[in-house]
Amino acid sequence: MSYPKVITKLMEEHPSDSHTYQRYVASGGYEAAKASLAKTRDELVEIVKDSGLIGRGGALFSTGMKWSFLAPPRPSYLVVNGDESEPGTFKDRQLLERDPHQLIEGIIIAAFANEVHEAFIYIRGEYPKPARRVQQAVDDAYSEGLLGKGIFGTDYDLEVTVHLGAGAYICGEETALLNSLEGKRGEPRLKPPYFPAAKGLYMMPTIVNNVETIANLPHIINHGPEWYKELSACEDTGTFLASVSGHVKKPGNYELPHGITWRELIYDVAGGIRDDNDLKAWIPGGASAPWFVPSLHLDDPITKADCAAAGSMLGSGAIIVMDHTTNVVAAAERLVRFFAEESCGQCTPCREGTTWLDMILQRMLNGGGREVDLDLLHDVSDGISIGLGWPPKQTTICPLGPSAVSAVKSILEHFRDEAEAYARSANQVPVTIGGEG
């Protein structure tokens, strides 16, 4: 089954030079930006609202709606979030590397629609190659008069700066990203009052959009919102870029319509499970998402609403597949460890709780499990994310802490027997007391 390609079309058709200005323009590139500059701000916001485009960084919030919140005072800023760090996610890397002009054209459209004259592309520090490609494309756009003063021969000015991060997952959170861009520690800000649309970069109104979100804009302008809606045969619109990893035969990025089933994605698109093993579980939307299991979820359609109804999320579109050989307790520990390492340390439930959870899991895996451990895992999780529900009730400034709970909650719910086996491993090795749960 092949699906229509939108944001990966050019790189698929012209793999050897999809990153160049020449190829981009030869394929009709920058026509949407030109057309947008002839429209009014309200028209553009309406088109994007109509299209149903939702943020692809993980929050899945309406892009047009986000834009409509932006109000004076000015100046306002546009910040493109290319800090892709959610474990399992590698889609933006491909978009940045292989089609950087698509991103720049999207930036022009988003900036003009929001009366922005200064935009920043924040790319994670571990992505120097994508950053070099984007910088080259920005330089080319400047020399062609598509960025800078009076772009496309109009009186509209737009400056674009590529900014490199330095290794901090939390900077993918939009308010942390803004602090980072201001040259501060990447600690999230409290919302309210620090909603970026009101008090963003330098406390001015700011739009923060993900790379994939922005990459869709030229196509929506070229073909219209109706066309965009029809790409998916369900209430969700457009395509989404799925990053599939783990125990599948064909891991990779796949541009797909919403509404296909998990079975289609895992078995058709990604070629099924390695060595024809059994599927044990998969994470539907990056490390922060509660897991799905085949007995309950394999034939669910992939939509925002269906994922939410099943107690999880499509998030950043990262699907991590685990076959029957997977030690789920070890996998959960690895996920929790990530959040423990990446916690910014501002909020006690997250800073202490994620580390505590990781210590309990590590001790269980090392033969020091105790009967109380599953209850303890539950209680510590409850302290970070009250009731372990979905969407999480967080006790913290940002969702990082509750994200660490997802893996714990998933093994307690779906693989309790395996977790219990580790909890019963007590007395095999002495339990060290003192900070180890």
Added chain:
Amino acid sequence: MTWSPETLERADAIISKYPDRRSALMPMLYLAMREDGYLSEEGMRTVAELIGITPAQVQSVASFYVMYKQEPIGKYLISMCTSISCFLMGADDVLAALEQASGVPAGETDGEIAVEHAECIGACGGAPACLVNYELIEGLSAEKATELVQWLRNGKPETINTDEMQTLFGGRTSFDWAIKEDNAAVGPYPAFPPFGTAAENSPALEPGRGS
């Protein structure tokens, strides 16, 4: 302040890109790493002076981000991803091979090669994957990891190019890389202008890329 006039020129260029001087702090810290090979105390004092904040403010930011290395770490930094997708594909064995071949436990350096475990590096479709001076190798194995260490140890390459390493030691990639990368890293910090790339340091290789 001991920075060369050429580095100070780069610093000015970085500061001028931002509406607020302090926003230049992160790129300036990379510039300081380019100058000394790591983020030295003196480098941080220079950055503080140029931006107009205190050394303590600089230190508080530098300590937040894992890529600012405040100790000399040597010529090559191998960052092995051990997050979930790489873990599922055997990253722990690859890290063990890197440690054994180099004799350097994760988190340490022997003055030439530093090994560290890294959190997700966005190469999950090509797991297990690692970075050498932040240039990527995907589809790694324990055997190839051992060869990588020997290649660094014996060949002592001046520049680190991702395509060259991928050809020698890599396997399955997250997606078709398609386009050869003509630039390379020159130290254990990201190869992005103006912090220092092979192209910037060698006029033969496309001078003036980036800005």
